[in-house]
Amino acid sequence: MLFPIISIPQSKAPENEKLLKSLSILPFSIYTNTQNEKQVEFTEGSCLIYSQAPEFGDLVSDLDGGLDIAYLPYSHFASFAEDLVQYKIPSSRIGVVVANVDELSAALSCSEVLELSGYIFVESVPDLCQLDNLAENIQSYVAPNSKRVWRRRVIVNISQPLIAIDTFDSFAQKLASLKADIALSSDLISLDGRGSGVSLSKAFISATGLSSDREDGLFTTIVQNQAGVCLGVAYSSAESLANALSFCQGVYWSRKRGLWHKGLTSGATQNLLKINVDCDADTLQFIVEQTEPGFCHNNTLTCFDTINSCSTGMLSRLCSTLSSRLSTAPEGSYTQRLFKDTELLNDKILEEAHELCEAQEKKDVAWEAADILYFLLVKCTAHGVSLRDIENNLALKHKKISRRPGNSKNPKLNKPDTADSTAAPSQTTVSSLRTSLDKVSFPGPNDPILMRSFDSKDLSKDEMHELFKRPIINSDQIIKTVKPIIDQVKANGDEAIRQFTLKFDNVSISDVVIRPPFVVPPLPDSVKSAIDVAYDNITKFHKAQLSDTLTVETMPGVVCSRFSRPIERVGLYVPGGTAVLPSTALMLGVPAQVAGCREIVVASPPDKSGNLAAEVMYVASKLNATAIVKAGGAQAVAALAYGTETVPKVDKICGPGNQFVTAAKMLVQNDVSAMVSIDMPAGPSELLVIADSTSEPSFIASDLLSQAEHGVDSQVVLLTVGMDQKFVDVVQHQVDTQAKRLPRVDIVRKSIPKSYILNFDTLKEAMDFSNQYAPEHLILQIENAQECTSMVNNAGSVFVGKYSPESCGDYASGTNHTLPTYGFSKMYSGVNISTFQKHITSQMLTKEGLELVGPSVMTLAEVEGLEAHRNAVAIRFAKTE
Structure with missing residues (x-):
């Protein structure tokens, strides 16, 4: 067997992506945490060599999290023996790392290693002949017996010097004769076999001993x-x-x-x-x-399909059929009803579950089980969950070392003696944590306004994972509400906007659009001055993002370039709702203006008098906006996407909003007839603070509340590093005291209880959690905060140091405040100049350039069977001869 070795920092490098993807196809991959890092997520076949002996709790946590095999240093193995036995950790999940042949000899005669491990990894063997003396012991270790049906393995790391001295094949044959396996650093493996390394296919064939007894060698x-x-x-x-x-x-x-x-x-x-x-x-x-239609040339799933196909693999076939029906089910069909009507589907699942519980006869149990499987798979398909996802989840649960009592939610059914003695200690269970997230008790007018508080040491990996989740959004119900609004605006234009504005905002408007020159109502000089300062700073920051044309001569006579052009027509959604937001108009409008967009259309809901906020009007005038739409919600998004009698159609819609606005943006983006894109998906506002002993509790509380006041669905998180309960109590007191002074305290009473404080022992643990959470706003109120920005991988915007409140980024420091939320900062950036640009590439070839690159083009066209592509080059060659 071939065990590729991958260092964890290397596994995160994009330049290794193709090779690492190919290595993931092999049964096993060994990761090394040379910088004492941990892999974020263990996949099937993951092994981990600990450079230092881990805490036993960390070992259990990694095994629970999906790690297949944990390799422990031989020098510390004896100290783990008692715990391995007590926790009943299978030897198939534990390996031992030995430094050399001498340590291997000792390990092969160690009773604890023989009893508690299933793998021995040899880090260095200068000369493979040194293993000859241990051949008998190695073969005895790896041989199956009546107590163990699987084969234990001795894995030998083949280093660069050994490859350089002789051929890889000879070492592979030597190890095969000893019944040992091969480990090879990914640095010594290549996909094409070039350089000093070994090709992946050759390494795989040699390491596995793959051979053929056929005459053709296949x-x-x-x-x-x-x-x-x-x-x-x-x-x-x-x-x-x-x-x-x-x-x-x-x-x-x-x-x-x-x-x-x-x-x-x-x-x-x-x-x-x-x-x-x-x-x-x-x-x-x-x-x-x-992929469809299947493997066989007869367009069937398998080569064994017949007209009266057997029932083998019916769950897989059902999943495939449901995936197809999700987009192609006939209008009015039962399956389509189930996909569209969440309430009906949930009711059917509950109904069939009850009937399954009632069934007694074998045929009845089978019948009801088949029914519930159908409805369960419809539910899974609707949420993008495949049969493979379910199997992976079952495999992950199978790998768990920690066991829970498995009690029912009905306390009457639970017995006091059902607890599993091997369960890891924890003060908070996943079920109770989930309940506290989804079913929060909100404080009354005289009650303290407090965040929930946890210590990371008391939480299992599953419980920590629950904390990454935001307050749940019922997207199915929201889409049901939004879709008819969009359809009405498409059909009836301005009249539909008037009707929905009257219905949702209780405002009657006659003119839907305001055209320039805009008449800006009087504003206090202080307000205008503040907007001017913010406008200038945001402009400076975003002008700095403009880039020149990129030109590269990829080979003589072949010049490739990339240049940017503004998106011509953009729509900027500025929420009104519970607050006036001229800052959002600035954050969206300034980069659009700097990018050079020809048409800038602002959409914002009117006030109770049917007018727009004077502050937003003033910003629109500074932006030289071409139109202002007096509408909010899904109706404004639809108007921008499709256009109406008076609302100009745009090419891209940007801006934050509530759940209905976000759903509308997603829907119009997926409608080909709209031909419109959006900036990013978004959820409610959120903020995460990391604090240590240098932090000021009153500053922390003020930052948390600055986002908690946005809406009842906002969430704020405080991660403390090495702080005791006294510090947490001071922060809680500050949150309660400051919150009760706010005019929007009723909103805070709903958002703060959904938020939480989580303590970690080390800064690295806190940063790892933050990167997994991927907050919209990240505040580093810690010592040497600037140096710690290098540890930030996922965040919308970072506020460094105790004197960098999130409010400055929201208004006037210069960075943009339209940011990815709900964890989308893992893959999206905040609004910037590129949001309002597209990039175009060009290439110009001289005759000499075509002569150089042309043969490669023709060869690749032949491989793909595209003769016209090949001919477009060949005809030029013929013309120049």
């Missing part, structure tokens, strides 16, 4: 989908295996046509998920994700 290959259904039998060669590993797709060797990239012409491609060899090392197993 390897029989069993092809299965994720559900374990056999799709068919194919053949592989060394060449096809190299291509399969490189492309991460199903590539085989046809005995008639040679190299066969499955689906390249038909479209029925396969994503290669896992590859393995059988016990005799003469047959390959490919686990693939098969």
Whole structure:
């Protein structure tokens, strides 16, 4: 077996993405935490070598989190023995790391290693001949016996000097004779075999001992989908295996046509998920994700399908059918009703669950179980959950070391002696934590306004994961409300906007659009001056983001360039709701103006008199906006997306809003007829503060409340580093005292109880949590805050030091305050100049340039079977000869 070794920092580097994706197809990958980092998420086949002996609680937490095999230093292994036995951790989940052959010899004779581990990893062997003396002990260790049906393994790390001295094959054969496996650093592996490393396909074949007894030397290959259904039998060669590993797709060797990239012409491609060899090392197993219509050339899922197909793999087939029906189910069909009517689907699940509980006879149980499986899979499909996702979740639960009592939510059914003695101690259970998130008790007028408080040491990995979740949004119900509004605006234009403005805002308007020159109502000089300062700072910051044309000569005579152009027509949504927000008009309008957008259309809801806020009007005049739409909510988004008699249609819609505005933006973006894009998905406002002993509690409380007052669905989080309960109590007192002075205290009474304080022992733990949470606003009220920004991977905007309140970013420091929320800062940036630009590439080839690159173009066109592409080059070559 081949065990690739990947350092955790390296595993996060984008330049290694292609190789690491190919390595993930192998049964196992060994990660090393050389910088004492931990992998964020363990996937199937993950192994971890601890550079230092971990705390046993951390070990259990990693195994619970999906780590397959934990490799512990041999020098510390004895100290883990008692706990390994007490927690009943299977030896198949534990490995031992030895430094050299001498330590290997000691480990192979150590009773604790023999009893409690299933793997021994040898870090360094200068000369493989040194292993000969231990051949008998190694073979005894790896041999299965009546107590253990799986094979233990000794894994030897092959280093660069060994590869340089001789061929990789000779070392592989030597280790195979000893019944040992190969570990190889990913730095020594390449996809194409170039350089000083070993090609991945060659390393895999050598390490597994893959061989063929066929005259043509091909390897029989069993092809299965994720559900374990056999799709068919194919053949592989060394060449096809190299291509399969490189492309991460199903590539085989046809005995008639040679190299066969499955689906390249038909479209029925396969994503290669896992590859393995059988016990005799003469047959390959490919686990693939098969696209429609299926594996067989007869357009069936498997090569074994007939007209009266058997029931094998019916769950997999049902999932495939439901996925197709999600977008193509006939109007009025039962399946479509279930997808659209969440209430009906949930009711059917409960109904079938009750009938299953009542069933007694075998056939009745099977009948009711089939019914509930159907409705459950409809629910899963509607939420993008595949059968593979369910199996992965079951596998993760199977891997858990910590066990919980498994009690019912009905306390009458729970017995006091049902607790599992091996359960890890915890003061807070997942179920109670989830209840406190979803069913919060809100304080009365005279009650203290407090955040929930936890200590990370008391929480399991699952419980910590619950804290990443935001207050739940019922998106299905919101979309049901928003879709008819959008349809009405599309059909009836301005009249629909007037009707919805009267219905939702209780305001009657006659003119939907205001055109320039805008008549700005009088404003206090102090307000105008504040807006001017903010406008100037935001303009300076965003002008600095403009970039020149990028020009690169990729080879002589081939010049490629990239240049930006403004999006011509943009719509800026400025919420009105519970607050007047000229700052949002600035944050959206200034970068659009700096980018050079030809049309800037502002949409904002009117006040009770049917007028727009004077502050927003003043900003619109500074932006030279081309129109202002007096509307909010989904109706404003629809008007901008499709246009009306008076509202100009735009090409992109930007700006924050409530759940209905966000849903409307998502819907119009997905409607091809609208031809409109949006800036980002968004949820309620949020903020996370990291604090230590240098922090000022009153500052912390003020920052938390600055976001908590936005809306009842806002969430704020405080992470304390090494602080005791006394510090937490002071912060809680400040939150309560300051909150009760606020005019929006009624909103805070709803948002603060949904928020929480979480203590960590170290700054790194707090930063890791913050990066997983991915907050909209991150405040670092810690010592040496500037130095710690290098640890920030995910955040919308960072506020560094105790004198950088979030309010400054919201208004006038210069950065943008329209930011990704709800965890979307993991993949989206806040609004910036690029939000209002698109980038165009160009290329210019001279005759000499075409002569250089042309042969490669023609070859690739031939590979893809696109003759006209090849001819476009060939005809120029012929003309110049």
